Amino acid sequence: xxxxxxPAAFRLDDxxxxxxxxxxxxxxGRATVLVTPEPEPASVxxxxxxxxxxxxxxxxxxxxxSALGGLVTLGFGLAVAQxxxxxxxxxxxxxxxxxxxxxxxxxxxAAVVSREVAGLLRLNAVERLRERAEAALAxxxxxxxxxxxxxxxxxxxxxxxxxxxxxxxQVHLKEIIDGADLVRLAERVLMAPLDDAARALxxxxxxxxxxxTAVSPRAAVDMAFVLVTVVGLVRxxxxxxxxxxxxxxxxxxxxxxxxxxxxTGGMAASDSLIQQMLGHGVAAKVSARLGEGVLNxxxxxxxxxxxxxVSRPLPFVALAKPSIGDLVGDLLRRRExxxxxxxxxxxxxxSPAA
Amino acid sequence: xxxxxxxxxxxxxxxxxxxxxxxxxxxNPTLRLGVTxxxxxxxxxFITALVHNLLNGGRLPVFExxxxxxxxxxxLEPQPDDAVPRFDYEAHVRALVDERRWPxxxxxxxxxxxxxxxxxxxGRARTLTLDIVxxxxxxxxxxPLIGKxxxxxxxxxxxxxxxGPRAGLAAAWHAHLAALxxxxxxxxxxxxxxxxxxxxxxxxxxxERYAMSLLPPGRFLMPGDLAGSPALTFAPLELAATxxxxxxxxxxxxxxxxxxYKLVVVRPFFRDxxxxxxxxxxxVDALAAFNAGPAALHDLEGALTAILDCFRTGRRSWxxxxxxxxxxxxxxxxxKADQLHHVNHDRLERxxxxxxERAAGRARFxxxxxxxxxxAAVRATREAIVVRGxxxxxxxxxxxxxxxxxxxxxxxxxxxxxxxxxxxPDDPERLFTGPCEGFKGLTTSVAAEADxxxxxxxxxxxxTSDRPVLPHIRLDRALQFLLGDHLA
Numbered sequence: 053x054x055x056x057x058x059p060a061a062f063r064l065d066d067x068x069x070x071x072x073x074x075x076x077x078x079x080x081g082r083a084t085v086l087v088t089p090e091p092e093p094a095s096v097x098x099x100x101x102x103x104x105x106x107x108x109x110x111x112x113x114x115x116x117x118s119a120l121g122g123l124v125t126l127g128f129g130l131a132v133a134q135x136x137x138x139x140x141x142x143x144x145x146x147x148x149x150x151x152x153x154x155x156x157x158x159x160x161x162a163a164v165v166s167r168e169v170a171g172l173l174r175l176n177a178v179e180r181l182r183e184r185a186e187a188a189l190a191x192x193x194x195x196x197x198x199x200x201x202x203x204x205x206x207x208x209x210x211x212x213x214x215x216x217x218x219x220x221x222q223v224h225l226k227e228i229i230d231g232a233d234l235v236r237l238a239e240r241v242l243m244a245p246l247d248d249a250a251r252a253l254x255x256x257x258x259x260x261x262x263x264x265t266a267v268s269p270r271a272a273v274d275m276a277f278v279l280v281t282v283v284g285l286v287r288x289x290x291x292x293x294x295x296x297x298x299x300x301x302x303x304x305x306x307x308x309x310x311x312x313x314x315x316t317g318g319m320a321a322s323d324s325l326i327q328q329m330l331g332h333g334v335a336a337k338v339s340a341r342l343g344e345g346v347l348n349x350x351x352x353x354x355x356x357x358x359x360x361x362v363s364r365p366l367p368f369v370a371l372a373k374p375s376i377g378d379l380v381g382d383l384l385r386r387r388e389x390x391x392x393x394x395x396x397x398x399x400x401x402x403s404p405a406a
Numbered sequence: 407x408x409x410x411x412x413x414x415x416x417x418x419x420x421x422x423x424x425x426x427x428x429x430x431x432x433x434n435p436t437l438r439l440g441v442t443x444x445x446x447x448x449x450x451x452f453i454t455a456l457v458h459n460l461l462n463g464g465r466l467p468v469f470e471x472x473x474x475x476x477x478x479x480x481x482l483e484p485q486p487d488d489a490v491p492r493f494d495y496e497a498h499v500r501a502l503v504d505e506r507r508w509p510x511x512x513x514x515x516x517x518x519x520x521x522x523x524x525x526x527x528x529g530r531a532r533t534l535t536l537d538i539v540x541x542x543x544x545x546x547x548x549x550p551l552i553g554k555x556x557x558x559x560x561x562x563x564x565x566x567x568x569x570g571p572r573a574g575l576a577a578a579w580h581a582h583l584a585a586l587x588x589x590x591x592x593x594x595x596x597x598x599x600x601x602x603x604x605x606x607x608x609x610x611x612x613x614e615r616y617a618m619s620l621l622p623p624g625r626f627l628m629p630g631d632l633a634g635s636p637a638l639t640f641a642p643l644e645l646a647a648t649x650x651x652x653x654x655x656x657x658x659x660x661x662x663x664x665x666x667y668k669l670v671v672v673r674p675f676f677r678d679x680x681x682x683x684x685x686x687x688x689x690v691d692a693l694a695a696f697n698a699g700p701a702a703l704h705d706l707e708g709a710l711t712a713i714l715d716c717f718r719t720g721r722r723s724w725x726x727x728x729x730x731x732x733x734x735x736x737x738x739x740x741x742k743a744d745q746l747h748h749v750n751h752d753r754l755e756r757x758x759x760x761x762x763e764r765a766a767g768r769a770r771f772x773x774x775x776x777x778x779x780x781x782a783a784v785r786a787t788r789e790a791i792v793v794r795g796x797x798x799x800x801x802x803x804x805x806x807x808x809x810x811x812x813x814x815x816x817x818x819x820x821x822x823x824x825x826x827x828x829x830x831p832d833d834p835e836r837l838f839t840g841p842c843e844g845f846k847g848l849t850t851s852v853a854a855e856a857d858x859x860x861x862x863x864x865x866x867x868x869x870t871s872d873r874p875v876l877p878h879i880r881l882d883r884a885l886q887f888l889l890g891d892h893l894a
Contacts (some may be wrong), residue, residue, distance in 0.1 A: 057797065057799065057826070058828065058829065058854065058857070059825070059826055059827050059828040059857070059858055059859035060794070060799065060825070060826045061790075061806075061812035061823050061824070061825045061859070061861065062792060062794075062801075062823060062824045062825075063821055063822075063823050064803070064821070064822040064823060064824060065821055065822075069824070084794065084795075085792060085793070085794045086792070086793040086794075087790050087791075087793075087803070087824045088790055088791045088792075088793070089788055089790045089803060090788070090789045090790055090791065091788070134838050189851055190467075190468065191468050191883060191886075193883075194752060194755065229752075230752055250802070295823070
C-alpha cells in the first residue's frame with residue numbers, strides 16, 4: 053500500500069466538483085474534482101439454490117438390492133467353502149492350494165473394493181467442492197472461499213502440469229482478496245491449463261469418431277467405437293480434473309453426464325450448430341457417410357463438454373464455457389489444421405492469467 | 407472462587423427455567439435472538455431493519471428461506487414477557503422512513519416477537535417464533551463483575567483510569583479520591599460526591615473524541631429507574647490492604663453497595679435475559695473507534711473480550727437444552743459498513759476478527775459457530791470514485807446530518823457530499839502496534855490531522871416503488887447465519 057491517504061469530503065454543490073455518470077465519462081474541464089457514482093452492486097441478482105427436500109420413509113429399493121446382494125454373497129461363500137472342503141477330502145495339497153487361492157482372491161477383492169470406494173469418495177468430494185464454490189461465490193464468503201481453494205489444491209495435488217500454478221495459488225491464499233474474487237482467481241490460475249487440455253481431448257475424440265464413422269463398413273462397428281471412445285473420454289476428463297474415479301465412479305459419472313446433457317437440452321441444435329450444419333451440408337450432399345461422421349463427431353463433442361462440466365471442480369464463472377462452436381470449428385477444419393504448425397492459443401480460448 | 411450457596415441456587419433456577427422453556431418449545435419452537443452492542447453501535451436500527459425486511463419481504467438474496475419463497479409470511483405478535491417493555495418498532499420505522507432521521511437509542515431492555523410461517527424444505531408447514539431481545543451493551547460489561555470482589559474491581563478501575571487519555575479525564579475524580587480515607591467512618595455525602603465525580607469521568611470517556619468502551623458499571627451511564635439509589639452511589643476506593651473492611655467505615659459502605667449493585671442489577675439481568683438467549687449478535691461500531699484513535703480501539707478490544715467472557719457459547723444438544731441454555735451461534739457485526747467503500751469491507755471484517763480472536767477461539771472450542779461480518783442494516787450511501795488530481799479515491803456519497811463538520815464548514819443536513827474516509831490498512835496488526843503509533847485520531851490531534859474521518863449521514867430517501875424496501879449491506883448474510891438453520 054502506498055502512503056496513507058488523508059480523509060476528504062467534497063460537497064456535491066461545490067462549483068469545483070463535477071458529477072459524471074459512469075456511462076458517459078467526461079473530461080475534467082475546469083473542475084478540480086470529478087465524482088463518478090458507481091452502479092449499484094445490490095442490483096446484481098444472486099441465484100440461491102433452494103434446499104433439496106429430504107426423502108422420507110424407508111428406502112425400500114435400496115433395502116431390496118442390499119438384501120438380495122447379501123444372499124448372493126452368502127451363497128457364493130457357501131459354494132466356495134464347499135469346494136474347498138471337497139478338495140481337502142480328495143487331497144490335502146489340493147485343499148491348501150484352493151484355500152490359498154481363495155485368500156488371494158479375497159485380498160484382491162478387498163483391494164479392488166477399497167479402490168472403488170476411494171474413487172467414489174473423490175468424485176463426491178469434487179461435486180461438493182463445486183457446490184461450495186458456488187455458495188462462496190454467491191455469498192462472497194471470505195472463509196468459505198479460502199477453504200474451497202485449499203481443498204481444490206488438495207484435489208489437484210497429483211496433476212504435474214499444475215505445479216507452478218499451485219505454488220502461485222499458495223501465495224495468493226495469503227493475500228487479501230474478497231471471497232468471490234479468490235474463487236475466480238483460482239479458476240483462472242488452476243483451471244485454465246486443464247480446460248485447454250480437456251478441450252484438446254474432446255476435440256481429438258470427436259475427430260476420431262467422425263473419421264471412423266465415415267470409413268467404417270457397418271453401423272454396429274461405429275456404434276461400438278463411439279461407445280468405447282466416449283467412455284474413455286469421460287474417464288480421461290475426470291482423471292484430468294482430479295476426480296480419478298474407479299469403475300463404479302465412472303458409471304456414476306456417465307450417468308451424471310447424460311443427465312446433465314438432458315438438463316441443458318444438449319441434443320437440441322443450438323444456433324451455432326445449425327450454422328455449422330448448414331454451412332457444411334455440402335459435405336453431407338457429397339457423401340451420406342461423411343455427413344453421418346460429422347454428426348457422430350458432434351454428438352461426441354457435446355457429450356465431452358457435458359462431461360467437462362460434471363467433472364470440473366469449479367463452476368465456469370471467470371472463464372468462458374467451451375462451446376460446441378469452438379470444437380466444431382476444429383472438427384471441420386481438421387484438414388487445414390493438419391497443415392499448420394500448432395498454435396499457442398486456439399480461437400475463443402481465454403489465455404491463462406499471466 | 408469456590409461455588410457459594412448463592413451461585414448454586416442461581417444455577418438451579420436457570421436449570422428449572424430452561425426445563426420449563428424446553429417443554430413449551432416442543433409445541434411451538436421459539437428462538438431468542440439477543441441483539442446487543444455498545445451505545446451508538448446501531449442496535450435499534452438493526453432490529454428495525456431486520457423486522458422491516460422480514461415483514462415486507464425485502465431484497466435478501468443470500469437469506470435462502472426468503473429468497474426461495476419458502477417463507478409464507480412474517481407477522482408481529484404481542485410481546486410475551488410481561489415485565490419487559492415492547493420494542494417500539496412502529497415509531498422507529500416512522501422515524502427512519504418518513505422523517506429520515508435515525509431512531510432514538512436504546513436506554514433499556516426491550517423485546518419484540520415476530521412469528522414466521524414457513525414451509526420446511528421437505529414440504530411441511532411450520533412456524534418459528536422469533537423473540538428479539540434488545541439490550542444495551544453496557545449492561546453486558548457488568549457481567550464480569552459477578553466474579554469480582556470490591557477490592558479487585560477498585561484496583562482494576564483505578565489502574566485503567568490512570569492510563570493514556572483517561573488520566574486527563576479522571577483528574578477531578580482522582581483529586582477527590584486522594585482526600586478520601588477508606589477507613590474513615592461512613593459518610594453519605596462523601597459517597598455521593600465520589601459517585602458523582604466517578605460517573606462524570608465515565609461519561610466524559612464516552613465522548614466522540616475519546617470513544618472509550620470499557621466503562622463498567624453500565625448503570626452509571628444508563629441509570630434508568632435506579633438513579634440516585636444507594637446501589638448506584640458508590641465508587642472505587644484506593645485500598646492499601648486486602649484485609650476485611652473495618653465495620654462502619656466508608657470502605658464497608660462502598661463494598662456493601664457494590665454487592666447490592668451486583669445483587670439487584672447484574673444477577674437479575676443475567677438470569678432473566680442473558681442466560682435465556684439462543685443466538686446472539688454483537689454489534690460493534692468500529693468506525694467510531696477509528697475516528698477517535700488507537701486508544702479507543704484498544705479499549706474496544708478490551709470491552710469485546712470482557713463481553714465474550716460471559717457468553718455461555720456451545721453447541722446445543724438435547725441434554726444441554728434441558729439443563730443449561732447456551733448460545734450456539736454468535737455473530738460479530740461491524741455496523742455502518744455503508745460509510746466505507748466496499749473495497750474496504752474485507753479489511754473491516756479482518757480488523758473485527760482480530761479484535762475478537764481470543765474469545766472466539768474459546769467459543770469455537772466449546773462448539774459454537776462464530777462469524778464476523780461488516781454490515782449496514784440500513785444503507786444510507788452510494789459508492790463513487792472521486793478523481794482529484796492524480797488520485798482515485800474510493801468514496802461514498804450521502805447526506806451528512808446537520809452539524810457534522812469537515813474541512814471548511816458544517817453541513818446543513820440537506821447537501822449531498824462525497825466522502826473519502828481514509829484507507830483501512832491491509833494488515834490489521836498495524837492498527838494495534840503501540841498505543842499511539844498505529845494512526846492519529848481525534849483523541850490526540852485536531853480533526854484536520856486525523857487519519858480517518860467518518861461522518862454520520864442521514865437515512866436514505868425512500869425508494870419510489872410499490873413496496874417500501876430498506877436498502878442494506880449483508881443483512882441477508884447475517885440473517886442466514888443467525889436463522890437459516892432453523893428455517894431449513
